[in-house]
Amino acid sequence: MMKTIVWFRNGLRIHDHPALAAAAASGTVLPVAVLPDRPPTASDWWISKSLEPLSKRLAALGSPLVIQKGSPPEVLARLAADTGADALFFNGQIDPAARKEETELLGLGGLDNVKISRFEPDMMLDPDVLLTKSGTPFKVFGSFWKALQQEKIPWPVPAPDTLSSWREADFLQSSSLSSILNDGQSWSAKFGQYWTPGEEGSFERWEMFRDNGIQDYETKRDYPAIDGTSRLSGFLASGNMSIRALWHAVKRAEEEGDVQQPEPFLRQLAWREFAYYQLHHFPHITDQPLRTEFQHFPWMNDAAGLAAWKAGETGYPLVDAGMRELWQTGTMHNRVRMVAASFLVKHLLIDWRNGAEWFRQTLADYDVANNTLGWQWIAGSGFDAAPYFRIFNPTVQGEKFDPDGLYIRRWVPELAQLPSKFIHAPADSPGDVLAECGVVIGETYPAPIVDHKTARSRALAAYDSVKGHKERNR
Structure with missing residues (x-):
């Protein structure tokens, strides 16, 4: 019987897990998860909360989950040596960082006598x-x-009915699940109000x-x-x-x-x-535009604008509501996500990679492929992307998709008393209405950090310069 380590990476489940099913069919199984040895992100909270029920399920099937922290290739090589494993199975991933891990794993000398199998992503x-x-x-x-x-x-792979391990449950010391989080990211603790991962x-x-x-x-x-x-x-x-x-x-x-x-x-x-x-097919797109002419885009270095956007203090209520929802819940409604991303890229002319990085840190549902496609789409630099002249008007978007301001009232409570007709553009509201509702522009709620018409004209000029590069490159 083969003794197989199953590396649980992103497939934190029992059903349709090709590596686990193959290992269970060929012998004994040691399930292993390796937590990253780096500052945690919001998605790490989701992973830690997913590992709790996964660990219980695997233990009930007969082979408890071993949780370690560190570099996955190094941890797995050490575990293989310590346990006398014959094989290491894992489901593949397609993002560049994960593929690099796989390459490093295959190149480790300590695994020369271990059968390594990568199953479909x-x-x-x-x-x-x-x-x-x-x-x-x-x-x-x-x-x-x-x-x-x-x-x-293809049909999903059936979950195994039972597992058996060649080691006692306490043979290897598992890291504490809470060790993936630290005091510096305690803000993620509140995500449990909104999600039940697993x-x-x-x-x-x-x-x-x-x-x-x-x-x-x-x-x-x-x-x-x-x-x-x-x-x-x-x-x-x-x-x-x-x-x-x-x-x-x-x-x-x-x-x-x-x-x-x-x-x-x-x-x-x-x-x-x-x-x-x-x-x-295009692994470079996590940090490079798909359309090469966008390498010449005249991005602005606007630290204050980026900070205001992150904090939900842009003066545009729909954008601010989305950014605050993100910080509170670890996610953001998709329509608002598009508007907020467009605001950063086209109103502020801030490089989309800054936004992608912020989402990487703060999205509990972070997915590198979806995040990359979304930002390249909104920036116009990806294949089949939004046309350069599509510049969302945050005020109009709010009026259309949140007509009564219910979403804004929830996430921007300082505007909650404003009538629906004024809540999407408070800075343009009558002074007596603002006073009656306790809103002081510039004090209780910020003035718009950029004028929409001015920003739109500036963005169109910037995109015209990119079109010029495209013509010269033909």
């Missing part, structure tokens, strides 16, 4: 299979979506969405004051839920008559797949 399809007729990667989502629908998405939590959230939300997804998902989205992003980002399992769950619900209009949500799952697909 958490995607619906092998990204090298879905290509254009000329054999190149798809660059336009519409064409990618059509091609994806022609493919048969495999079971993902199933419960899907069932709630299936029964109460998916039917109206297309018409409600853009309105941040209502529960119109799936709220599954954190579960997918951490691998609490398999993307293939979710795809088939939606299809099954449609077949059984529980869901009548699944395509809008399935398209969103396909966008997630497209993000992973692009990162696989």
Whole structure:
């Protein structure tokens, strides 16, 4: 019987876990999770909370989870030597940092006599299979979506019924789950008010969405004051839920008559797949624009503007509400996320990589592929991105998607008493209305840090300069 270490990376679940299923079928199993030895981020909170139920589930199956902290390649090599493991199995990941870990792992001399197997990443399809007729990667989502629908998405791998370990449960000292967090990031503790990470939590959230939300997804998902989205992003980002399992769950619900209009949500799952697909084929896009002419974009070094944006103090209520929701809950409504990102890039002309880094630190549902695609899309530097002239007006967006100001009232309480007709542009509101509602522009709530019309003209001029580089490069 083979003695296999199963490295739990991003697939923090039992169902549809190819590496775990293969290890269980071939012998005894030692599940291992390695916590990063670096300052924690919001998504580390989600991971730590996911490991708690995962550890209990694995122990109930017969092989407790070992949790260590440090460099994954070094920790795994040491564990393999200490335990006499024959094999090391893990599910692959496609982001550059994870692939570097895999390369380092394969190059460690201490694992020369250990069979190392990398199983497929958490995607619906092998990204090298879905290509254009000329054999190149798809660059336009519409064409990618059509091609994806022609493919048969593999069924999820069944969860093992039982596991056995060749070591006693207390043989290896596990790190404390709380060690992933520190006092400097205690703000993440409040996320527990909003999320229940873990495999079971993902199933419960899907069932709630299936029964109460998916039917109206297309018409409600853009309105941040209502529960119109799936709220599954954190579960997918951490691998609490398999993307293939979710795809088939939606299809099954449609077949059984529980869901009548699944395509809008399935398209969103396909966008997630497209993000992973692009990162696989173009791994440099985490810090470089896909469209090379954007290397010449005239970004501004505006430290004060960046700080105001992070703090939700821009003077634009919808943007500020989104940034404060992010800090409080570890996530942000997708419509508001687009508006807030557009504000940073196009109103302030601040490099999208600054925004991507802030989201990396503060998103509990952080996903490097989705984050990269989203920022490149809003900046106009990615394939099939938003056109350069699409510059969201934060005031108009608020009036359209939060007409009664309910979302703003929740996250920007200093504006809560303003009438709906004034809440989206408080700086332009009559003085007597502001006074009656206890709002003092510049004191209780900031004045806009940039004028929309001026910012729009400045952004269009900047994008015109990029177009010039594109012409010269032809």
